[in-house]
Amino acid sequence: MKQYLSFFRIRFVGGLQYRAAALAGIVTQFAWGFLSVLMYKAFYESNPDAFPMEFSQLSTYIWLQQAFLALFMPWLFEQDIFDSIVSGNVAYELCRPCDIYNMWFARNAAIRLSNTVLRCMPILLVAAFLPAPFKMTLPAGWLNAALFIVSMVLGFLVQVSISLVIYISAFYTVSAQGIKMLSITLTEFLSGAVIPIPFFPEAVQKVFNVLPFASVQNTPFLIYVGYTGGVQAGIAIALQVAWLIVLFAAGRLLVRRAMKKVVVQGG
Amino acid sequence: MRLYFKYVAIIIKSQMQYKASFFMTVAGQFLVSFSAFFGVYFMFDRFNEVEGFSFAEVLICFSTVLLAFSLSECFFRGFDTFPKLIRSGSLDRLLLRPRSVILQVLTSTIEFSRVGRFLQAVIMLCIAIPTCGVTWTFAKVMTLLLMVIGGMAVYCALFILYAGISFFTIEGLEFMNVFTDGTREFGKYPLSIYGKGVLSFFTYVIPIALFQYYPFLYLIGRTDNAWYAFLPLIGIVFILPCYAFFAFGLSRYKSTGS
Numbered sequence: 054m055k056q057y058l059s060f061f062r063i064r065f066v067g068g069l070q071y072r073a074a075a076l077a078g079i080v081t082q083f084a085w086g087f088l089s090v091l092m093y094k095a096f097y098e099s100n101p102d103a104f105p106m107e108f109s110q111l112s113t114y115i116w117l118q119q120a121f122l123a124l125f126m127p128w129l130f131e132q133d134i135f136d137s138i139v140s141g142n143v144a145y146e147l148c149r150p151c152d153i154y155n156m157w158f159a160r161n162a163a164i165r166l167s168n169t170v171l172r173c174m175p176i177l178l179v180a181a182f183l184p185a186p187f188k189m190t191l192p193a194g195w196l197n198a199a200l201f202i203v204s205m206v207l208g209f210l211v212q213v214s215i216s217l218v219i220y221i222s223a224f225y226t227v228s229a230q231g232i233k234m235l236s237i238t239l240t241e242f243l244s245g246a247v248i249p250i251p252f253f254p255e256a257v258q259k260v261f262n263v264l265p266f267a268s269v270q271n272t273p274f275l276i277y278v279g280y281t282g283g284v285q286a287g288i289a290i291a292l293q294v295a296w297l298i299v300l301f302a303a304g305r306l307l308v309r310r311a312m313k314k315v316v317v318q319g320g
Numbered sequence: 321m322r323l324y325f326k327y328v329a330i331i332i333k334s335q336m337q338y339k340a341s342f343f344m345t346v347a348g349q350f351l352v353s354f355s356a357f358f359g360v361y362f363m364f365d366r367f368n369e370v371e372g373f374s375f376a377e378v379l380i381c382f383s384t385v386l387l388a389f390s391l392s393e394c395f396f397r398g399f400d401t402f403p404k405l406i407r408s409g410s411l412d413r414l415l416l417r418p419r420s421v422i423l424q425v426l427t428s429t430i431e432f433s434r435v436g437r438f439l440q441a442v443i444m445l446c447i448a449i450p451t452c453g454v455t456w457t458f459a460k461v462m463t464l465l466l467m468v469i470g471g472m473a474v475y476c477a478l479f480i481l482y483a484g485i486s487f488f489t490i491e492g493l494e495f496m497n498v499f500t501d502g503t504r505e506f507g508k509y510p511l512s513i514y515g516k517g518v519l520s521f522f523t524y525v526i527p528i529a530l531f532q533y534y535p536f537l538y539l540i541g542r543t544d545n546a547w548y549a550f551l552p553l554i555g556i557v558f559i560l561p562c563y564a565f566f567a568f569g570l571s572r573y574k575s576t577g578s
Binding site for chain 2: 074077078080081084085088091092094095096098099100103105230231234235237238241242247248252253254257
């Protein structure tokens with residue numbers, strides 16, 4: 054366990070060094086969130102009855118999304134890992150006396166966390182002081198706040214395990230470019246990063262909600278704004294746990310199978 | 321010009337060496353833009369219209385922006401790697417050659433894999449053109465053409481501006497992405513839906529609305545003012561200050577020495 058914590062710490066501290074990049078990112082994400090909110094506002098004004106939630110809930114959802122972007126963004130991969138699989142350098146990693154799955158898990162999680170630590174506070178602060186329907190509001194209640202925290206942690210872990218499955222698939226395909234792009238697109242669309250899941254038609258929502266991608270950012274954010282609560286929130290969290298176990302097991306299984314027949318590229 | 325085509329031929333040849341990777345990237349790009357398309361589709365499925373614009377009308381807007389962006393990105397994205405050229409000192413090598421810097425930067429990379437995004441835009445346009453209810457007279461076709469050309473020019477100007485800024489900052493500015501990737505993303509809807517402030521910003525500061533919004537109004541018959549159709553031409557003029565800025569940066573250029 055200690056060794057994985059050190060991997061985590063190295064990446065985490067390393068990630069904290071890029072403060073100028075974080076500042077630029079904050080400004081960009083803020084502009085992005087601002088335009089998104091305005092866009093939904095236009096739709097809201099055209100047809101308020103069709104809006105699936107309160108407008109203030111939507112604003113809060115968007116700001117949460119921007120503030121915690123790094124935690125859940127599907128395109129955060131370490132190119133090093135793909136490169137090492139293609140070049141064969143991964144052999145050195147395999148020689149280490151530690152489990153490769155846990156090591157990569159710790160690294161991916163650390164990068165996401167350090168990016169988020171640098172970026173989330175300023176965005177949340179500014180968003181909280183915007184005028185009324187556009188601003189970031191407090192959680193819907195104490196229970197929602199508590200469930201939100203649990204669900205955030207789970208969603209974060211689900212996202213990391215999805216990323217890990219993509220890393221490992223590179224053992225099987227060598228060039229991970231295609232699968233990477235496909236996974237990014239699918240995750241983004243199905244997790245509600247393009248448009249939040251409640252905006253899809255009912256039938257589509259039902260399908261999306263049981264897929265693992267809905268367990269990433271959709272579940273915690275909707276709990277925060279009070280769109281899901283009570284029993285529903287409990288079910289959603291249980292689903293997160295189930296997907297986390299499945300994806301974690303799948304990742305480990307894929308690693309084990311890859312290790313058995315891996316042919317390290319020469320050179 | 322002949323030299324430019326020679327460079328282009330070389331780049332095509334080199335990119336075709338990795339065929340599988342090339343086609344996979346093209347397919348990926350194609351799918352990526354499709355998710356944006358479905359995002360718009362499902363929004364209209366729920367709301368039917370936004371500020372009186374119908375789905376087909378918004379598609380026209382979306383596809384012209386995407387078309388302009390993908391063409392511009394394909395040919396001018398060499399400027400995107402410009403900060404890297406400066407940091408690594410490779411720019412010094414370009415300066416030593418007896419050809420214009422712009423030409424060499426342009427031809428340093430041409431991303432033909434962007435064709436995926438381009439195809440997506442063409443498909444959307446094919447859906448939108450017959451369904452949007454515009455009677456396609458010669459004037460309207462010309463308007464659409466001007467919109468795409470004007471858009472290409474504005475994006476090209478933005479790429480040049482980005483390169484120009486990097487003379488002073490050495491590294492790329494992520495914030496510029498709001499104007500390039502951001503306007504591609506949010507330009508799928510007519511800019512007026514974001515409110516007056518945003519519209520005037522993108523009219524007078526960064527002239528996106530000049531090719532995306534005003535000629536679009538004329539195209540779908542919201543206004544009879546035919547002058548709106550010529551506004552993309554002003555967008556082309558936007559290249560001049562951006563180029564001047566780039567030239568100013570170049571004249572002040574000191575090598576990073578690495």
